[in-house]
Amino acid sequence: MKLHELRDNPGAAKKRMRVGRGPGSGKGKMGGRGIKGQKSRSGVSINGYEGGQMPLYQRLPKRGFNKPNRKQFAVINLGIIAKFIEAGKLDASNVTEDTLLASGAIRRKLDGVRVLAKGDIGTAVTIEVTGASKSAIEAVEKAGGSLKVTSAQAAE
Secondary structure (H helix, E strand, C coil), X not given: CCHHHCCCCCCCCCCCCCXXXXXXXXXXXXXXXXXXXXXXXXXXXXXXXXCCECCHHHHCCCCCCCCCCXXXXXXXXXXXXXXXXXXXXXXXXXXXXXXXHHHCCXXXXXXXXXXXXXXXXXXXXXXXXXXXXXXXXXXXXXXXXXXXXXXXXXXX
């Protein structure tokens, strides 16, 4: 096989329809847009417009509330912390938000780090974070370690 013999599989590359290129093309003159009207013009975007009828998104009731000053935590599970300790990327005697960030266990701190109880931790670990679930605190203490929560609001 030579370079000039290389071909794509038949049907792999479909040619783009060139609109408005004469009557022989099958999409000539108006280019499949019909005659006149708003939608035949270029640069028209009428998403959600229902011809003067109240649009669906306005007919439905509003629901819920987004708290503007809510805190967003970086979440990490106990199983991941255990995996990083086994791999030697974390020191079990001192696990803080900064060490988690430096080891790559979390991407960014956001408003703090919150530990959840998914996975199991076998070794005694000392963890100091912004927040933790009750079950995560129990799991760490059961393994013989300690989990200190620095912010009282974050612990639930």
